[in-house]
Amino acid sequence: MEEKLRLYIGISIAVLGMCMMAYGISRGEMSVVMIKATNICLECIGIG
Amino acid sequence: MDKKKKMSEWPRHRIQVLWALLTNSYVTGFVQGKLYKGKLKNLCVPGLNCYSCPGALGACPIGALQAVIGSWNFKLAFYAAGFLMFIGALMGRFVCGWLCPFGLLQDLLHKIPFPKKLETFRGDMLLRKLKYVILAVFVILLPMFLVDIVGQGAPYFCKLICPAGTLEGGLPLVILNLSLRSAIGWLYAWKIVILAVTILLSILIYRPFCKYICPLGAIYSLFNPISVFRYHVDRDRCISCGACSRVCKMQIEPAFHANHMECIRCGQCKKVCPTGAIYSGEMNSA
Numbered sequence A: 001m002e003e004k005l006r007l008y009i010g011i012s013i014a015v016l017g018m019c020m021m022a023y024g025i026s027r028g029e030m031s032v033v034m035i036k037a038t039n040i041c042l043e044c045i046g047i048g
Numbered sequence B: 001m002d003k004k005k006k007m008s009e010w011p012r013h014r015i016q017v018l019w020a021l022l023t024n025s026y027v028t029g030f031v032q033g034k035l036y037k038g039k040l041k042n043l044c045v046p047g048l049n050c051y052s053c054p055g056a057l058g059a060c061p062i063g064a065l066q067a068v069i070g071s072w073n074f075k076l077a078f079y080a081a082g083f084l085m086f087i088g089a090l091m092g093r094f095v096c097g098w099l100c101p102f103g104l105l106q107d108l109l110h111k112i113p114f115p116k117k118l119e120t121f122r123g124d125m126l127l128r129k130l131k132y133v134i135l136a137v138f139v140i141l142l143p144m145f146l147v148d149i150v151g152q153g154a155p156y157f158c159k160l161i162c163p164a165g166t167l168e169g170g171l172p173l174v175i176l177n178l179s180l181r182s183a184i185g186w187l188y189a190w191k192i193v194i195l196a197v198t199i200l201l202s203i204l205i206y207r208p209f210c211k212y213i214c215p216l217g218a219i220y221s222l223f224n225p226i227s228v229f230r231y232h233v234d235r236d237r238c239i240s241c242g243a244c245s246r247v248c249k250m251q252i253e254p255a256f257h258a259n260h261m262e263c264i265r266c267g268q269c270k271k272v273c274p275t276g277a278i279y280s281g282e283m284n285s286a
Helices: A002-026 A029-038 B002-007 B010-023 B027-032 B061-070 B078-091 B094-098 B101-109 B130-145 B156-160 B163-176 B186-204 B208-213 B215-223 B243-247 B268-272
Strands: B231-233 B278-280
Touching (some): B010 B094, B061 B215, B101 B163, B130 B156, B130 B215, B243 B268
Antiparallel strands (some): B231 B278
16 A cells, blocks of 8 residues: 555656646746856866 | 676666766767857756766756856746756656766775775765755755956855866866966866865765765755655564665665655675565666
């Protein structure tokens, strides 16, 4: 029973994660990630 | 010989290598010293994979998290946090063991022979809490609150700590790009030192970066106890021989804590169990 409960919790959190992703995408967070990821991140490589 | 073959870690390493190559397959980037700018970069990869690596096709989730937290107009990162929750809830630290290029590097470095490997030491388990402090301070709090005049925070973990960024992005880009080479200074030197220390320690200690530093491992570890992919122990079959504890390089006791936060799901405990008491998924495969 406890294992089943853990499974349901895991699935619920995965679904919640997907909803959060969708909300983040809808408010434009993906473009921030895209801009950061497609330009050389000077901080990441130890220059900025 | 059969036992040696059964316990071999190379099947897992092959998947790690394949995943690392697949997610860093923009060959033009390595030739020209430029980054991939296609739409796949919108998406995060599950492991620690710097998006400033010339070959990277996806975005680093820790970098993405800091980028949005540090942006002047967002602060709360639903996209990256949701992605981490989704992956964590499904797989937990399976990502660390199978889908992280920096984990692969440490795995391989630890295979280099050394007279005395350090399995554990006094304060080992306490030091593993450090990754949660690093997650809270360098990934969340500093980018959120230590901001410039327009409210923009820097990705402090990437900037001050991350050796994966130095290895995957810093070294190749500086080698390939003359203008970047002329811009290196104390920060670059500092990050090279961190990378060198990580490499040396990885020969001595199994996955020191994953155990003590990695904020991504810290996040996924929180999901290990409830992740859909998980280990089970059949208590009727377990003979308490301790073989699983002895083979575990993360120094946990799989027979008693099969879904411990430090477990990276390498599967060695499953392989070594003489009675097949440890299994993954819903069905007992033994």
